[in-house]
Amino acid sequence: xxxxxxxxxxxxxxxxxxxxxxxxxxxxxxxxxxxxxxxxxxxxxxxxxxxxxxxxxxxxxxxxxxxxxxxxxxxxxxxxxxxxxxxxxxxxxxxxxxxxxxxxxxxxxxxxxxxxxxxxxxxxxxxxxxxxxxxxxxxxxxxxxxxxxxxxxxxxx
Numbered sequence: 001x002x003x004x005x006x007x008x009x010x011x012x013x014x015x016x017x018x019x020x021x022x023x024x025x026x027x028x029x030x031x032x033x034x035x036x037x038x039x040x041x042x043x044x045x046x047x048x049x050x051x052x053x054x055x056x057x058x059x060x061x062x063x064x065x066x067x068x069x070x071x072x073x074x075x076x077x078x079x080x081x082x083x084x085x086x087x088x089x090x091x092x093x094x095x096x097x098x099x100x101x102x103x104x105x106x107x108x109x110x111x112x113x114x115x116x117x118x119x120x121x122x123x124x125x126x127x128x129x130x131x132x133x134x135x136x137x138x139x140x141x142x143x144x145x146x147x148x149x150x151x152x153x154x155x156x157x
Contacts, residue, residue, distance in 0.1 A: 029101045033108055033135060036143035041091040044114075047084045053077050057136065057146040064152050087116040093128070104137040106145065128155035 036055065043051035053073060062070045070076045083089070093113035100107045113128045134149040 026101055029106060030099050032144055033099055033101075033106050034096075036135065036141075036145045037094065037096075037108070037110075039143050040147075041094065044080075044084075044089045044091065047088070049077060049081055049084065051142070052080055054140070054142055055146055057138065057148040060147055060149070062147075062150045062152070065154065083116075086120070087118055090115045090117075092126070097130075106135045108133045108135070128157070129153050130155070 040052065040055050042048075043055070056073045056076055058073045060070075060073050060076055062076050064070065064079070070079055091112060092115045093111065095111045096108060097111060098107075098109045109130065109132050111128075111130050113126055116125045116127065118124065130153045132151045132153075133147055135145040136148045137144060138146040
């Protein structure tokens, strides 16, 4: 009887220890994803195409709108280059709704707003939407993560 109690106590302790380690690992990965987001927003604000490129997988696919899908890092960067040649961009809202982590994949769902200010003439704009970004680990990325898929849903309010 005592042996059964000891055995069950050991098993329950190991389960609890494993759960704590998983929670700690989850928290570390969430912080890495948050840092990746901070880095990408700072790179957009600075117009730093090299940094933006380093945070995207070569095979990235981005659906920027229903009829606007960019396939591959070069296509994504070329589109961003065109925008940054004409506008300064600043993320004025970035509210993370959810981060799902499974091994070396993380999926982030976020509501955002971007203020665009023309570099020459014209009116500023505020673009609001929701994005779902899928990240994968990448040892070559400064954050350890790169975007591999992204879908942007413009706000309809």
